[in-house]
Amino acid sequence: KAGVTQTPRYLIKTRGQQVTLSCSPISGHRSVSWYQQTPGQGLQFLFEYFSETQRNKGNFPGRFSGRQFSNSRSEMNVSTLELGDSALYLCASSLARQGDNYTFGSGTRLTVV
Amino acid sequence: AQTVTQSQPEMSVQEAETVTLSCTYDTSESDYYLFWYKQPPSRQMILVIRQEAYKQQNATENRFSVNFQKAAKSFSLKISDSQLGDAAMYFCAYRGDNYGQNFVFGPGTRLSVLP
Numbered sequence: 743k744a745g746v747t748q749t750p751r752y753l754i755k756t757r758g759q760q761v762t763l764s765c766s767p768i769s770g771h772r773s774v775s776w777y778q779q780t781p782g783q784g785l786q787f788l789f790e791y792f793s794e795t796q797r798n799k800g801n802f803p804g805r806f807s808g809r810q811f812s813n814s815r816s817e818m819n820v821s822t823l824e825l826g827d828s829a830l831y832l833c834a835s836s837l838a839r840q841g842d843n844y845t846f847g848s849g850t851r852l853t854v855v
Numbered sequence: 856a857q858t859v860t861q862s863q864p865e866m867s868v869q870e871a872e873t874v875t876l877s878c879t880y881d882t883s884e885s886d887y888y889l890f891w892y893k894q895p896p897s898r899q900m901i902l903v904i905r906q907e908a909y910k911q912q913n914a915t916e917n918r919f920s921v922n923f924q925k926a927a928k929s930f931s932l933k934i935s936d937s938q939l940g941d942a943a944m945y946f947c948a949y950r951g952d953n954y955g956q957n958f959v960f961g962p963g964t965r966l967s968v969l970p
Contacts, residue, residue, distance in 0.1 A: 745899075775957060785946065785960035797955040830898060834958075841888065841907070844958070846900035 744768065746835050746847035754853045760821040763850045767814050767835030773797075774816040775844065776808060779830040788831075791816050792838050820852075828854045857882045859949050859961035867967040868937045875922075876932045876964050878947030886952035889923065891932045894963075895943040903945070906930065908952075934966075942968045 747766040755761050767774050775798075776788040787800035791810035808818040814835075820827055830851050834844040859880045868874035880889070891903040906914045906923050913921050918935045934941055947961040 773955075777958070777960075784962045785958070787957035787959075790955055790957060792955065798957055800957065832898075832900065834900070841952070843902060843905065845902075846892075848897060848899040851898075 746833060746845050748831075748833055748847035748850050750850060751848070752851045752853075754855060755823050757823055757825060757854055759823050760819060761823060761852060762817050762819045763831055763852070765816045765818075765833035765835075765847060767816070767833075768845055771835035771837055771845075772814055773836045773838035773842075773844075774810055774814065775834045775836075776816070776818050777832045777834070778802075779832060779849070780828070785832070788818065823854045825854050828852060857884075857949050857951070857959045859947050859959050861945075861947055861961035861964050863964045864962070865965045865967070867969055868934070869969050870937055870939060872937055873933060873935045874937055874966065876934075876945050876947075876966070878930045878932070878961055880928050880930065880947070880949050880959075880961075882928070882949065882951075884951055888950045888952070889921075889930045890948040890950070890958070891919070891921070891930075892946045892948060892960075893941075893943045894946065900946070904932065937968050939968050939970065942966055 773792045775790040790798040810816045830849045832849040834846045836842040836844045887908045889906045892900045904916045922931045944963045949959045
């Protein structure tokens, strides 16, 4: 079966712009989580969605937001981009049963110039 | 808050040899999961092995095994018969047992495999 699909794979944006990243989970998976990966801060949790509701949120400013659709696909949005938002953004999906494994996508590499 | 520490930023191993990657964590929870993920240049995080904290037996997956010491909060990964394809970043991760718990990742160890 298809894995977790993230689009686009690469993205270059200018400071001050906004960006939307997409994540399509494995079929049947209802939970989608987002992580930011940078050389300086490592992997940091952004948020998790389950059944279109945000269930958990990391310590990021309000410029970072997300949503989940009825088909479980998720988008995350970053407004007023800053240079420090340059990162690899990874999403992961799971069936959302306790103890389930999560499957990660290959990420979207965002560069802010 | 939980923290995960990996004290070895880089490691190298000769092909066919054995290498051990270290990980320590801090938590006040009694039930949780621990993981080792591999991230090759393709960027996808690939699950290598996982351990449930309530299980005393160390997890094994083919050439990969862990040494889980709950009291010491230590969770090391042993790779036996190292292969060139094992070269990657390895992340130790913690996740609590409650619904919606997120991963807490360590800073990673870059493993090189020498031919």
